Amino acid sequence: MNVLAIIGRAVLAMLASIGRVTLFAVETVSHLGRPPYYPREFAQALVQIGYFSLPVVGLTTIFTGGALALQIYAGGARFSAEAVVPQIVAIGMVRELGPVLVGLMIAARVTSSIAAEIATMKVTEQIDALITLSTNPAKYLTLPRVLAATIVMPFLVGVGDIIGIMGGYLVGVERLGFNAGTYLRNTIDFLEPLDVVSSLTKAAVFGFLAALMGCYFGMRSGRGAQGVGRATKGAVVAASVLILAANFVLTELFFSA
Amino acid sequence: MIDLVDVHKAFGANTVLTGVNLTLRKGRSMVIIGGSGTGKSVLLKCVLGLVQPDRGAISVDGTDVTNLRQGTSERDAFLARFGMLFQGSALFDSLPVWQNVAFRLLRGSLKKPRAEARDIAIEKLRRVGLSSEVADLFPAELSGGMQKRVGLARAIATEPEIIFFDEPTTGLDPIMAGVINDLIRGIASEMGSTAMTITHDMSSVRAIADEVAMLHDGMIQWTGPASEMDSCGDPCVAQFIAGSAEGPIETVR
Numbered sequence: 001m002n003v004l005a006i007i008g009r010a011v012l013a014m015l016a017s018i019g020r021v022t023l024f025a026v027e028t029v030s031h032l033g034r035p036p037y038y039p040r041e042f043a044q045a046l047v048q049i050g051y052f053s054l055p056v057v058g059l060t061t062i063f064t065g066g067a068l069a070l071q072i073y074a075g076g077a078r079f080s081a082e083a084v085v086p087q088i089v090a091i092g093m094v095r096e097l098g099p100v101l102v103g104l105m106i107a108a109r110v111t112s113s114i115a116a117e118i119a120t121m122k123v124t125e126q127i128d129a130l131i132t133l134s135t136n137p138a139k140y141l142t143l144p145r146v147l148a149a150t151i152v153m154p155f156l157v158g159v160g161d162i163i164g165i166m167g168g169y170l171v172g173v174e175r176l177g178f179n180a181g182t183y184l185r186n187t188i189d190f191l192e193p194l195d196v197v198s199s200l201t202k203a204a205v206f207g208f209l210a211a212l213m214g215c216y217f218g219m220r221s222g223r224g225a226q227g228v229g230r231a232t233k234g235a236v237v238a239a240s241v242l243i244l245a246a247n248f249v250l251t252e253l254f255f256s257a
Numbered sequence: 258m259i260d261l262v263d264v265h266k267a268f269g270a271n272t273v274l275t276g277v278n279l280t281l282r283k284g285r286s287m288v289i290i291g292g293s294g295t296g297k298s299v300l301l302k303c304v305l306g307l308v309q310p311d312r313g314a315i316s317v318d319g320t321d322v323t324n325l326r327q328g329t330s331e332r333d334a335f336l337a338r339f340g341m342l343f344q345g346s347a348l349f350d351s352l353p354v355w356q357n358v359a360f361r362l363l364r365g366s367l368k369k370p371r372a373e374a375r376d377i378a379i380e381k382l383r384r385v386g387l388s389s390e391v392a393d394l395f396p397a398e399l400s401g402g403m404q405k406r407v408g409l410a411r412a413i414a415t416e417p418e419i420i421f422f423d424e425p426t427t428g429l430d431p432i433m434a435g436v437i438n439d440l441i442r443g444i445a446s447e448m449g450s451t452a453m454t455i456t457h458d459m460s461s462v463r464a465i466a467d468e469v470a471m472l473h474d475g476m477i478q479w480t481g482p483a484s485e486m487d488s489c490g491d492p493c494v495a496q497f498i499a500g501s502a503e504g505p506i507e508t509v510r
Contacts (some may be wrong), residue, residue: 036365121349128307129347133361133411134336136328 024216031143041144042213047209049110049145050152054159060105061160064097065089065167073176085176086186089168094195095255098161100247103206106153107239111214114145115235118218119228127219142215146208153207154200159197198254205250206243213239258283258451259419261318264313265475267298273299275475277313281468286445286452288462288483290497291472292506297455298344299470301421304453305339317419327355333366340412340450344424346404348396348411355392358382358410367415381410385440393445402433409437418447422454426461438464459498462486471497473506 068089076082118141121127130137165187172178202237221227259281266274273296281287291297302308305327317322317335325332334361348357358378362369369377379389385406396404405425405490412420422441426434438461445452445465454465462469471494479491486494496504 038364118312124345125343125347128302129341129343131307131327131351132305132336132339132341134333134365135360 010118016222020220021212021216024219025212026048027138028146028212028215031139032147033247034139036139038140038144041140042148045144045148046152048113049106049149049207050156053106053109055154056105056109056239057102057156058163060101061093061098061164062167062170065093065164065169066099066171068092068097068164069171069176080229085172085178086183087170087190088166090187090191091195093164093168093223094161094191094199096247096251098164099157099199099202099206100243102153102157102160102203103210103243103247104240106156106207107213107236107243108208110149111210111235111239112232114211114214115218115221115232117229118215119221122219122221123223123228128151134254137219141147142212142219145215146211149207149211150204151207153203153210156207157203161196194254201254202247203248205246209242209246210239213242258318258454260305260314260316261300262314262316264300264303264315265311266296266303266308267311273475274303274310277472277475277477279470279477279480281451281453283451284449285467286442286454286465286468287468288454288456289367289470289472290455290457290459290462290494292457292497295430295472296475297472298423301423301453301455305341305421306337313494337361337367337415338418340415340417340420342405342412342420342422342425343407344427346396346408348404348407350396353393353395354382354399354407355379357396357407358414360411361415378410382407384413384444386436401488402429402436404486405433405437406440409440409444415447416448417450418488419451422452422456422465424456424458425454426456426458431460434458434460435464441465457497461501469494 069085071091072085072088073082076084076088118127121141125139127141130140169180169183169187172183173180214233217231217238221231259279261277261279264277266272277300289297289300299308302324303310306315306327310323312492313323314321317338322335325335348354349360352360355375355378356363358381359374361367362374362377363371365434375392379392382389382391387403387406387410391399391403391407396407399407409425412422425437425441429481431436441452441454442465444450451463456462462483466486468480469483469486470480471478471491473493478493479489481489487498489495492505496506
C-alpha cells in the first residue's frame with residue numbers, strides 16, 4: 001500500500017511539473033504577440049548565448065569530428081569499409097552529434113547561467129522590483145532569452161556541423177591518408193538537404209528547451225544560496241534530459257521509414 | 258487613501274496575517290513595527306500585489322486593488338503610483354546605476370528620451386546625496402549605504418504618490434541609518450507623498466513616522482500617532498520600545 005502511495009505521489013508530482021512547465025512555455029510564447037518588447041535585452045541575449053558560445057562549440061565539435069573519423073576508420077577496417085569515413089562523419093555530425101553535443105554544451109553553459117542569474121534575482125528581490133516598476137518578468141527576462149536561444153542555436157549548430165566535419169577532414173587527410181579533394185567531394189555529395197534541415201530544426205528546438213528550462217527553474221528558485229544551487233542543477237539536468245528526449249522524437253519524425 | 262480590511266495570508270501551515278485592518282491617510286507617513294517574521298514585508302507585498310491575500314480586501318482611493326491581474330493596464334496604472342525601496346535595495350546587477358534609477362523612464366508608459374532619463378536619474382542621485390560620478394558605476398561597486406541611496410533614488414525617480422520603504426536602515430551603521438531616515442522624511446515631505454515604512458529600528462520610527470502601527474500575531478495590535486506611542490499603554494508596543502525580553506511578544510519564535 002505504501003509503495004503504491006509513493007508511486008502515486010511521484011506520478012502526480014511529475015504530472016504537475018509537466019503541467020507547470022507547459023503553462024510556463026505557453027505563457028512565454030504568448031508574449032511574442034503582445035508588446036511591449038525589449039530589443040536591448042534580446043540583443044544582449046543573442047550575444048551572450050550565440051557569440052560567446054562559439055569557442056566551446058568549436059572545441060567540442062572539432063574534437064568529436066576527429067575522434068569520429070578515427071573510430072569509423074578503425075571500425076570500418078573490420079569489414080573493409082575504411083573508405084566511408086567522409087560520409088559517416090558528415091552524416092553523424094550533421095544529423096546527430098552536431099545538434100546533440102552543441103545542445104548539451106549550451107545546456108551546460110547557457111542554461112546554468114540563465115538559471116543562476118534569474119534565481120539570484122529572485123532571491124535578492126530583483127524580480128519583485130521589476131514587477132513594482134511595471135515590468136513583466138516574463139517579457140523582460142524570459143522571452144528575450146528563449147527567443148534568442150531559439151534563433152541563434154541553428155547558427156551555432158551550423159557552425160558546429162562544419163567544424164566537426166573539418167575535424168574529421170583533418171584527421172582523415174593528415175592522419176589516415178585520405179585525398180583532400182576526394183574527402184570533401186564525398187562529404188558534399190553524400191549530404192542531403194533533409195540532413196541539414198533536421199540538424200537546424202533540432203538546434204532550434206534544443207535552444208528553446210535549454211533557455212526555457214533556465215528561466216523556469218530560475219523563476220521557481222527557493223531561498224538563499226542553496227535555492228540558487230538547486231535551481232541551477234535542476235535546470236541543467238532537465239534541459240539535458242529534454243534535449244536527449246526531443247532528439248529521439250525529432251529523429252523519429254524526420255527519418256522513420 | 259490605502260485601506261486594508263480583514264487581510265489574511267498563510268503560506269501552507271504557516272499563518273502570517275490573521276485579519277489585518279489598517280488605514281493610511283493621504284500625505285501621511287505610517288511606520289509598521291513588529292518583530293522579525295511577523296509578516297510586515299508580506300503586508301507590504303499584499304498591497305503591491307506581489308503576494309495575493311487569501312482573504313480580505315485592499316483598496317487605494319476607494320478602488321479595490323486586491324485582485325488586479327498582472328500585465329493589465331489597470332495594474333500598470335496602479336503600480337505607476339508607487340515607489341518602493343526594498344530591504345536589500347534590489348538593484349539590477351547588470352545595469353549601471355543611472356539605468357537602475359531611470360528604469361521606469363527608459364521603458365513602458367513613462368518612457369522618456371534616453372538623455373532626458375539620464376538627466377533625471379542624475380538629479381535624483383544628487384537628491385539622495387550621490388554625485389554624478391556614481392551614475393556609470395555598477396551596483397556591485399557601491400557600498401551598502403550607497404546602494405540604499407540608489408534604491409531610494411529609483412523609488413522617487415517618477416515622483417510617485419505613494420512610497421513604500423522595506424527595512425530602510427537594516428544593515429547600515431547608525432550614522433548612515435540617520436542619513437537615510439532624514440532623506441526619507443525630507444523626500445516624503447517635499448513630494449507630498451504618502452509613505453508606508455516597515456522597520457524594527459526605533460530610531461527610524463521616531464525620525465520618519467506620523468503614525469505607527471504595531472503588527473503582532475498576524476494582526477494590528479495598536480495604531481496611533483507617533484507622539485502617543487510611548488504612552489499608549491499597549492503591552493506589545495511597550496515591550497517593543499523597551500526592547501525587553503519580558504512581555505506578550507515571545508522571544509523564541
